[in-house]
Amino acid sequence: MTDAPPTPRRTALDARHRALGATMTDFAGWDMPLRYGSERDEHTAVRTRAGLFDLSHMGEISLIGPQAGDALDHALVGRLSALAVGRARYTMICDHEGGILDDLIVYRLGDEEFLVVANAANAQVVLDALTERADGFEATVRDDRDAYALLAVQGPESPGILKRLTDADLDGLKYYAGLPGTVAGVSALIARTGYTGEDGFELFLAPDDAERVWEALTEAGAPVGLVPCGLSCRDTLRLEAGMPLYGHELTTDTTPFDAGLGRVVKFEKPGDFVGREALEAASRQADTVTPRTLVGLIASGRRVPRAGYAVVAADGSAIGQVTSGAPAPTLGKPIAMAYVDPEYAKPGTEGVFVDIRGAREPYEVVALPFYKRER
Amino acid sequence: MSNPQQLRYSKEHEWLSAAGEDGVSTIGITEFAANALGDVVYVQLPDVGSTVSAGDTCGELESTKSVSDLYTPVSGEVTEINEDVVNDPALVNSAPFEGGWLFKVRVTSEPADLLSADEYTAFAEN
Numbered sequence: 001m002t003d004a005p006p007t008p009r010r011t012a013l014d015a016r017h018r019a020l021g022a023t024m025t026d027f028a029g030w031d032m033p034l035r036y037g038s039e040r041d042e043h044t045a046v047r048t049r050a051g052l053f054d055l056s057h058m059g060e061i062s063l064i065g066p067q068a069g070d071a072l073d074h075a076l077v078g079r080l081s082a083l084a085v086g087r088a089r090y091t092m093i094c095d096h097e098g099g100i101l102d103d104l105i106v107y108r109l110g111d112e113e114f115l116v117v118a119n120a121a122n123a124q125v126v127l128d129a130l131t132e133r134a135d136g137f138e139a140t141v142r143d144d145r146d147a148y149a150l151l152a153v154q155g156p157e158s159p160g161i162l163k164r165l166t167d168a169d170l171d172g173l174k175y176y177a178g179l180p181g182t183v184a185g186v187s188a189l190i191a192r193t194g195y196t197g198e199d200g201f202e203l204f205l206a207p208d209d210a211e212r213v214w215e216a217l218t219e220a221g222a223p224v225g226l227v228p229c230g231l232s233c234r235d236t237l238r239l240e241a242g243m244p245l246y247g248h249e250l251t252t253d254t255t256p257f258d259a260g261l262g263r264v265v266k267f268e269k270p271g272d273f274v275g276r277e278a279l280e281a282a283s284r285q286a287d288t289v290t291p292r293t294l295v296g297l298i299a300s301g302r303r304v305p306r307a308g309y310a311v312v313a314a315d316g317s318a319i320g321q322v323t324s325g326a327p328a329p330t331l332g333k334p335i336a337m338a339y340v341d342p343e344y345a346k347p348g349t350e351g352v353f354v355d356i357r358g359a360r361e362p363y364e365v366v367a368l369p370f371y372k373r374e375r
Numbered sequence: 376m377s378n379p380q381q382l383r384y385s386k387e388h389e390w391l392s393a394a395g396e397d398g399v400s401t402i403g404i405t406e407f408a409a410n411a412l413g414d415v416v417y418v419q420l421p422d423v424g425s426t427v428s429a430g431d432t433c434g435e436l437e438s439t440k441s442v443s444d445l446y447t448p449v450s451g452e453v454t455e456i457n458e459d460v461v462n463d464p465a466l467v468n469s470a471p472f473e474g475g476w477l478f479k480v481r482v483t484s485e486p487a488d489l490l491s492a493d494e495y496t497a498f499a500e501n
Contacts, residue, residue: 038414039414039440040414303437304417304442327417
């Protein structure tokens with residue numbers, strides 16, 4: 001057991017953020033940049049040009065050994081042993097009741113090496129669960145949270161920017177793939193992943209190299225309008241892209257089936273996995289009784305729905321709850337994700353409102369995502 | 376940032392112009408407050424003709440991340456609201472002391488603890 005440090009943790013780029021005049025915020029025990037200037041401008045930069053993020057708060061955990069894939073098959077809901085070297089997979093870790101402990105991206109770095117990336121707030125829970133669940137497998141679980149800084153360059157200009165700094169074959173690097181390479185002269189895991197709905201890259205590198213790579217990306221991106229971006233626009237970018245956020249759409253009280261993400265659960269994999277029995281029941285139930293469904297809501301007015309606000313019918317009766325809401329810069333309107341009763345979940349359903357601090361505001365039900373980039 | 380010398384300020388981060396001959400003062404939020412809120416996306420202002428009391432909430436300012444109550448620093452009757460800022464809330468961020476003003480009040484009373492520009496600057500920086 002390690003106790004969390006009493007003061008917020010700072011990333012390797014902390015001094016840089018302060019020099020850039022960032023508004024900082026406490027996020028899962030980390031002092032992180034919320035925004036540098038206008039969060040709306042940062043959002044637009046990622047949609048139309050490029051943005052640079054420090055995501056070093058994310059929690060990296062390595063699994064190494066001949067049975068590392070088998071251990072992950074047992075510990076997670078996905079079939080990671082089938083993942084090809086150099087590819088990444090979105091997956092989840094559940095408890096025995098099928099409740100979601102975290103959503104994860106797992107990269108297969110080698111035949112016997114995987115990198116699990118957990119949300120900062122859940123990293124300790126995930127580390128503890130993986131350590132316990134890997135017991136008995138020929139695999140070592142290693143806490144690599146302090147071994148990596150994580151930078152993300154996201155947006156349509158990001159491939160061009162990164163190409164100036166690396167010899168790695170970016171054209172051959174598909175979405176949800178990752179390969180070791182050199183960026184600005186330092187070693188990095190270059191992954192084509194992100195949480196913005198745009199093309200982009202995530203770069204895992206040694207914290208001591210973070211300043212140098214941040215600087216190089218800033219310089220390489222300046223001619224095409226790359227700007228530093230904080231967590232505030234990351235949230236509106238992922239919300240427009242319909243991507244769930246742990247603690248909002250995903251909680252220990254939801255199963256992957258509740259969240260409409262049952263496809264990440266692979267029952268056909270060999271061997272048992274934690275939560276199988278409960279998830280099989282949840283899967284059967286989802287086939288017969290539709291639970292509350294995760295939908296998109298678009299406002300007619302300007303008032304912003306927030307997490308926890310009630311979704312109500314015309315008569316004021318509760319029909320659901322908002323899990324995330326924000327003004328959407330790309331749509332120019334407030335949007336929300338919400339769990340609603342199945343009879344109200346169909347896109348175009350009339351008579352759906354959000355109770356915004358006592359005022360009943362009409363909302364349009366839409367399918368997720370709100371925004372999809374053109375490919 | 377600099378807080379205009381000719382204005383007075385509340386600890387709730389509103390500014391107040393000196394009343395004109397008609398006894399009407401203009402009220403807005405300070406640049407410090409606007410920066411702290413982030414991009415303002417929705418502004419709800421008091422009704423014209425309504426009576427407000429110093430220190431009471433009389434509206435809302437909504438930004439990307441949060442909702443904040445709007446307080447009136449003085450008591451009186453609301454004579455005008457800034458329709459431009461209702462239609463374009465970003466004015467609160469771009470010109471908090473000018474085009475981003477919020478409402479006007481014919482002042483009947485004001486609290487004794489309004490701050491000068493220098494006092495407010497010291498207060499906001501702590």
